[in-house]
Every structure is written in C-alpha cells, then in structure tokens.
Amino acid sequence: MKYVSNLVLGFQNSLVYxxxxxxxxxxxxxxxxxxxxxxxxxxxxxxxxxxxxxxxTHMMQYLILTGLLSLIFTFEPLFRLARQIKTxxxxxxxxxxxxxxxxxxxxxxxxxxxxxxxxxxxxxxxxSGQGFSTILILLYALVSIALWHQIxxxxxxxxxxxxxxxxxRPVISALYLFCGGLLFPLDVLPTWAYQGLRFSPLALVSSxxxxxxxxxxxxxxxxxxxxxxxxxxxxxxxGLSRWLFRVGLHKFEGVGx
Amino acid sequence: xxxxxxxVLAQQSFKTFLTYRMTxxxxxxxxxxxxxxxxxxGFVYYxxxxxxxxxxxxxxxxxxxxxxxxxxTYQFLFVGAHESLAGDLIEGNLDYLFLRPLPSYWxxxxxxxxxxxxxxxxxxxxxxxxxLTRFPLSWSAWGLIFVIYVVGVLFVFALNQIVVxxxxxxxxLTALNGVPEDVISAASRPARIYPRWLQLILSTILPxxxxxxxxxxxxxxxxxxxxxxxxxxxxxVLLLVFSFYLWQRGTRHYVSAN
Numbered sequence: 001m002k003y004v005s006n007l008v009l010g011f012q013n014s015l016v017y018x019x020x021x022x023x024x025x026x027x028x029x030x031x032x033x034x035x036x037x038x039x040x041x042x043x044x045x046x047x048x049x050x051x052x053x054x055x056x057t058h059m060m061q062y063l064i065l066t067g068l069l070s071l072i073f074t075f076e077p078l079f080r081l082a083r084q085i086k087t088x089x090x091x092x093x094x095x096x097x098x099x100x101x102x103x104x105x106x107x108x109x110x111x112x113x114x115x116x117x118x119x120x121x122x123x124x125x126x127x128s129g130q131g132f133s134t135i136l137i138l139l140y141a142l143v144s145i146a147l148w149h150q151i152x153x154x155x156x157x158x159x160x161x162x163x164x165x166x167x168x169r170p171v172i173s174a175l176y177l178f179c180g181g182l183l184f185p186l187d188v189l190p191t192w193a194y195q196g197l198r199f200s201p202l203a204l205v206s207s208x209x210x211x212x213x214x215x216x217x218x219x220x221x222x223x224x225x226x227x228x229x230x231x232x233x234x235x236x237x238x239g240l241s242r243w244l245f246r247v248g249l250h251k252f253e254g255v256g257x
Numbered sequence: 258x259x260x261x262x263x264x265v266l267a268q269q270s271f272k273t274f275l276t277y278r279m280t281x282x283x284x285x286x287x288x289x290x291x292x293x294x295x296x297x298x299g300f301v302y303y304x305x306x307x308x309x310x311x312x313x314x315x316x317x318x319x320x321x322x323x324x325x326x327x328x329x330t331y332q333f334l335f336v337g338a339h340e341s342l343a344g345d346l347i348e349g350n351l352d353y354l355f356l357r358p359l360p361s362y363w364x365x366x367x368x369x370x371x372x373x374x375x376x377x378x379x380x381x382x383x384x385x386x387x388x389l390t391r392f393p394l395s396w397s398a399w400g401l402i403f404v405i406y407v408v409g410v411l412f413v414f415a416l417n418q419i420v421v422x423x424x425x426x427x428x429x430l431t432a433l434n435g436v437p438e439d440v441i442s443a444a445s446r447p448a449r450i451y452p453r454w455l456q457l458i459l460s461t462i463l464p465x466x467x468x469x470x471x472x473x474x475x476x477x478x479x480x481x482x483x484x485x486x487x488x489x490x491x492x493x494v495l496l497l498v499f500s501f502y503l504w505q506r507g508t509r510h511y512v513s514a515n
Contacts, residue, residue: 019433027439034443038302038309041450045306052305163280166340167373170438171287174294183298188305 002098003106010110024074032067035183036060052188058214059185065210066182068122072115073148073180073205075172077108081156082165091254101153101241108149116145126213133220137212140227144205147230150237151201157241160248181207201233262359266368270337274372284373288329292381295321295445310447315391316473317447322385323472324445327409328438329378335414337369343424343434349513362504366418385472392476401479405471405486408493412468413441415496422500425507444469464489 014021043049043056051059081104084090093100109116123141127134155172159165177183179202186207187194197203208226215222274281299321303314312320342365345351354361389402416437423433444465448456451466459466467489474482 019427023433023436027436030439030443034446037450037452038446041309041447042302042305045309048305161279162283163277164284164340166336167284167287169435171291171294173442174291178294178298184301189301 003102006103007106007110007113010107011113012110013107014111014113025071028067028071031070031177031182032064035063035067039063039184052185054185054188061214062185062210063182065213066180066206069119069206069210070176070180070182072112072119072145073176074112075152075169076111077104077149077152078156078168078172079165080104080107081153082159085156085159085248085252086165088254090252094249100245101150101238104153104156105146105149108152109145112145123213133223136223136227137209140209140212140223140230143227143230143234144209147201147234147237148205150234150241151205154237154241154244157244157248160244160251176202176206179203180205181210185211199229201230201237204230204233263367267370270370271372273369281373281376284371285376288374288377289380292321292325292377295325310449311477312447312473315388316476319385319388319476320447320469320473321445322381322388323406324441324469326378326381326385327406327468328413328441329374329381330406330410331413331417332374333371333378334410335366335417336374337371338366339417339421341369342421343428346424346511347428351508351511352513355508361508362501366414389472389476394475398475398479401482401486402472402475405467405475405482405489408486408490409468409471411497412464412489412493413437415493415500416440418500419496419503422503422507425503425510441465441468448474460485461488462492464492 039059040056043051043059049055054062081090081100084093090100093103119141120138123137124134127137155168158168162168179186179197179200181203186197186203189197198208204226212223212226296318299314299317302309303317307313309317351361351365354365357364394402420433420437440463444459446469448460448466448470451459456466464485467485471482471485471489474485
C-alpha cells in the first residue's frame with residue numbers, strides 16, 4: 001500500500017511540474033524528427049524504395065514508435081537517486097521501513113502513469129485481433145518499463161563513487177539512441193553487431209519491443225524469447241543493484257543528516 | 258577578473274581533477290564513448306548512400322568532430338559552473354560570491370575548469386584538424402574555421418547560461434537544463450536534410466546549424482560559411498547581453514537561504 005501511495009505522489013508531482021513534462025515532450029519529439037529527416041534524406045539519396053527490407057513507411061512507423069516509447073524511458077530515476085545520495089537525503093529514506101528500489105520504481109511509474117496508459121492503448125490498437133499475443137506484448141511492455149527503471153537505478157548507485165554525474169547524461173543518451181534502435185532498426189547493422197546488440201537490455205526495452213508490436217503474432221516464438229530475456233535481465237540487474245547499493249553504502253558518509 | 262586569479266582557479270580545478278581520479282577517468286571514458294557512438298552512427302548511415310545532404314562521409318565526420326570540439330571546449334571552460342548554479346541558489350551558496358570584490362557573472366562562470374573534458378579535447382581537436390587537412394584550405398579558410406569555433410563556444414555558453422539563470426525564478430524545472438544539449442544535438446546532421454523553413458529558423462533565429470555545419474561548410478564553399486557565421490555572431494552577442502542582464506536581475510531577486 002505504501003508503494004501505491006508513493007505512485008500516487010509521483011503522479012501528483014508530475015501534474016505539479018507540468019512544464020518539465022512538456023519540455024521533455026518537445027525535446028524527445030526533436031530527436032524523433034531528426035531521425036525521420038535523416039532517413040528521408042537517405043531514401044532520397046540512395047534512390048531505393050526499400051533499405052535493408054524496410055520501406056520508407058515501415059521505417060517511419062518504426063522510428064515514430066521507438067520515439068514515442070522514449071517519452072517513457074527517461075533518466076529521472078538515475079538522477080533522482082544520485083541527487084538523494086549526493087545531498088545525503090537518502091539517510092532519511094534508509095531509516096524508513098521501505099525498499100528503496102521499489103520506492104523509486106513506484107515514483108517512476110507514477111510520474112509516467114499517463115504515458116504508460118497511452119502506451120497500453122496504443123499496443124491494444126496496433127495488435128488488435130491477435131488475442132493472447134496482445135496480452136503478452138502488454139506484459140512485455142510492463143516488464144520493459146521495470147527493466148528500464150532498473151538500468152537507471154543501477155547507474156544511479158554510481159553516485160556513491162562518482163563526484164560528477166552530468167557526464168553520464170550524454171553517454172547514456174547516445175547509448176540509448178544507438179543500442180535502443182532510435183536512430184535506426186538494429187537489424188540494419190552488420191550481422192555480428194546486430195546479434196551482439198539485439199539481446200542487450202537497451203535493445204529489449206526499445207527496438208525489440210517495437211519490432212514485436214509491428215510484427216505482431218507473425219513470430220510468436222520471438223515474443224516469448226524477448227519476454228523471457230527481459231525477465232532474466234530484470235532479475236540479474238535487481239541483484240546487481242542490490243549488491244552495488246550495499247557496497248556503496250559502506251562509502252556513504254551521510255552528509256546532510 | 259585578473260589572469261592571476263584565473264590561474265589560481267585553474268590550478269584548483271586541476272587539483273580536483275587529480276584528487277577525484279576515478280571520476281575523472283570515467284568522465285574521460287564517457288566522453289570518448291559518446292563520440293565513438295556518433296561516429297559509428299555515421300558509418301551506418303553512409304553504408305546506404307555515398308552522400309547525405311550534400312556531404313560525403315569524410316565531411317560528415319568533420320561535422321560531428323567539429324561540433325564535438327565546440328561543445329567539449331564549452332564543457333572544459335564552463336560546465337562546472339553551470340552544473341552547480343541551481344544547487345548553489347537553493348542552498349544559498351551565492352552569498353560567498355557576492356562578498357568578493359569581483360564581477361560575479363564572470364567569476365561564477367569561469368571559476369571551475371572541467372579537466373576531464375580537457376583530456377577529451379586533446380584528442381578531438383587534433384582529429385578535427387587532421388580531417389580538415391584532407392581538404393586544400395587557404396589561410397583565410399583556417400581563420401574562418403577558428404572564428405566559427407570561438408563564436409560557437411560562446412554561443413553554447415550563452416545559451417546554457419540563460420537556461421541555468423532561469424533557476425533564479427523557478428526551481429525544479431529540471432527538464433530545461435537538457436534543452437540546449439538536445440537542441441544542439443538535433444542540429445548535428447547535414448543542414449540540407451532539414452526542410453527549408455526549418456533551415457531558415459535554425460540558421461537565423463537560433464543558429465545551431467551554423468554551429469554544427471559552419472566548419473564543414475568551409476570545405477564546401479567559403480562564402481556560404483561566412484553567410485552562416487554572420488547570424489551566429491549576432492545572436493551570440495544578443496544572447497550574451499541577455500544572459501548578463503538576466504544575471505543582474507536574478508542576483509537582485511536572489512534571497513539568501515543560508
């Protein structure tokens with residue numbers, strides 16, 4: 001129940017700081033727009049109707065969907081945890097009978113609640129008539145949100161060691177754009193790179209999820225594989241975060257208490 | 258602010274860099290990773306076409322590397338101050354600044370050098386110059402490149418300065434801090450891929466295309482690069498004046514919380 005209250009708080013907080021939401025929306029749309037313009041130019045310059053099996057329409061659909069998904073996948077959990085560690089405010093949270101990871105997750109889900117509901121509706125609309133596959137894709141999307149949060153939480157624990165966190169922003173952003181397939185579908189990469197990246201957490205939560213939505217029930221075995229791997233990554237990263245957090249706490253000096 | 262004082266501040270920053278070795282090493286690595294990803298994306302794009310927006314692969318890489326050099330120079334010189342301003346305002350840390358007999362605007366902006374970015378810059382600058390030497394450029398072209406580089410750094414500084422100064426009036430507007438970075442990154446492609454109307458806006462009102470495409474355009478047509486530079490200079494001066502004005506207003510609005 002305490003996490004539900006925290007989720008509601010996160011939701012209310014997102015309503016109070018509406019400007020943050022709109023600014024994030026505009027900057028993400030800029031990024032999507034850039035990818036669309038780049039690919040429009042590529043189709044034009046190459047003189048081909050399809051590139052790597054993608055028609056221009058198919059490519060635009062893919063880029064728009066990964067772009068929309070990136071509205072949910074923001075870096076707030078990372079910098080929120082880092083701020084709590086840097087300011088020492090985490091001390092007050094450590095005294096409470098709560099799991100900090102779940103507290104962060106509930107806050108993140110609350111902050112993104114409207115977008116998560118919209119994503120659910122979009123998935124239902126795009127995969128309508130596919131029955132059980134739709135439910136599995138919805139489940140895959142929810143696990144992906146938890147996995148994304150876990151990646152951010154894990155990186156946030158680096159604040160126990162790092163003095164400055166700002167350099168993480170551009171590098172994670174670039175990694176997400178590249179490995180998450182926001183610049184291009186990952187299967188346009190050379191085979192070795194594609195096979196190396198397609199099962200990474202960033203690909204699973206973004207590129208693979210969108211491909212699953214677009215391909216629907218044509219490849220049900222792939223849907224099971226992606227969902228299973230997302231769960232495995234989630235469990236592994238939860239374990240790693242717990243360990244890193246415990247080690248980090250030994251370095252923590254509780255400034256601000 | 259005197260050169261002697263700046264030297265002392267630079268020494269202090271260098272000692273911080275050496276003290277926090279792990280952070281410094283990671284910041285350097287993150288910087289290189291970011292650039293490597295941008296370059297790799299270029300390889301992917303150019304595997305499908307020989308020219309994009311009128312630029313070949315080498316010119317595209319010059320675009321990426323010159324823009325990275327400009328933004329990394331900004332980070333080296335100013336990012337430390339910009340990253341701490343919002344926090345300093347809330348915690349009342351500006352009190353110590355106003356007690357000193359120094360122009361607070363420049364003292365705050367220049368008080369911390371980010372040496373890890375300086376290390377990145379030691380690689381980016383020679384690489385950019387090397388890539389540019391693949392084109393036969395006259396001395397005037399090199400002069401033009403230098404001017405675009407200097408004005409570009411000042412433009413990025415002024416844009417970020419204005420954004421962080423908004424913290425004098427609004428706290429927790431965290432999303433705004435990433436806007437200059439996102440806008441600049443959104444302009445990091447060949448200018449001709451953007452629709453005409455957008456090119457016009459991004460070349461005159463918010464000349465980020467001059468920032469990203471200015472230097473590489475010197476290798477294509479020098480007169481076009483000059484035409485891109487003019488609005489960049491004008492807007493940079495206006496942004497600097499406005500940021501100075503905002504600082505004056507903001508410091509009057511500032512109430513110590515300490």
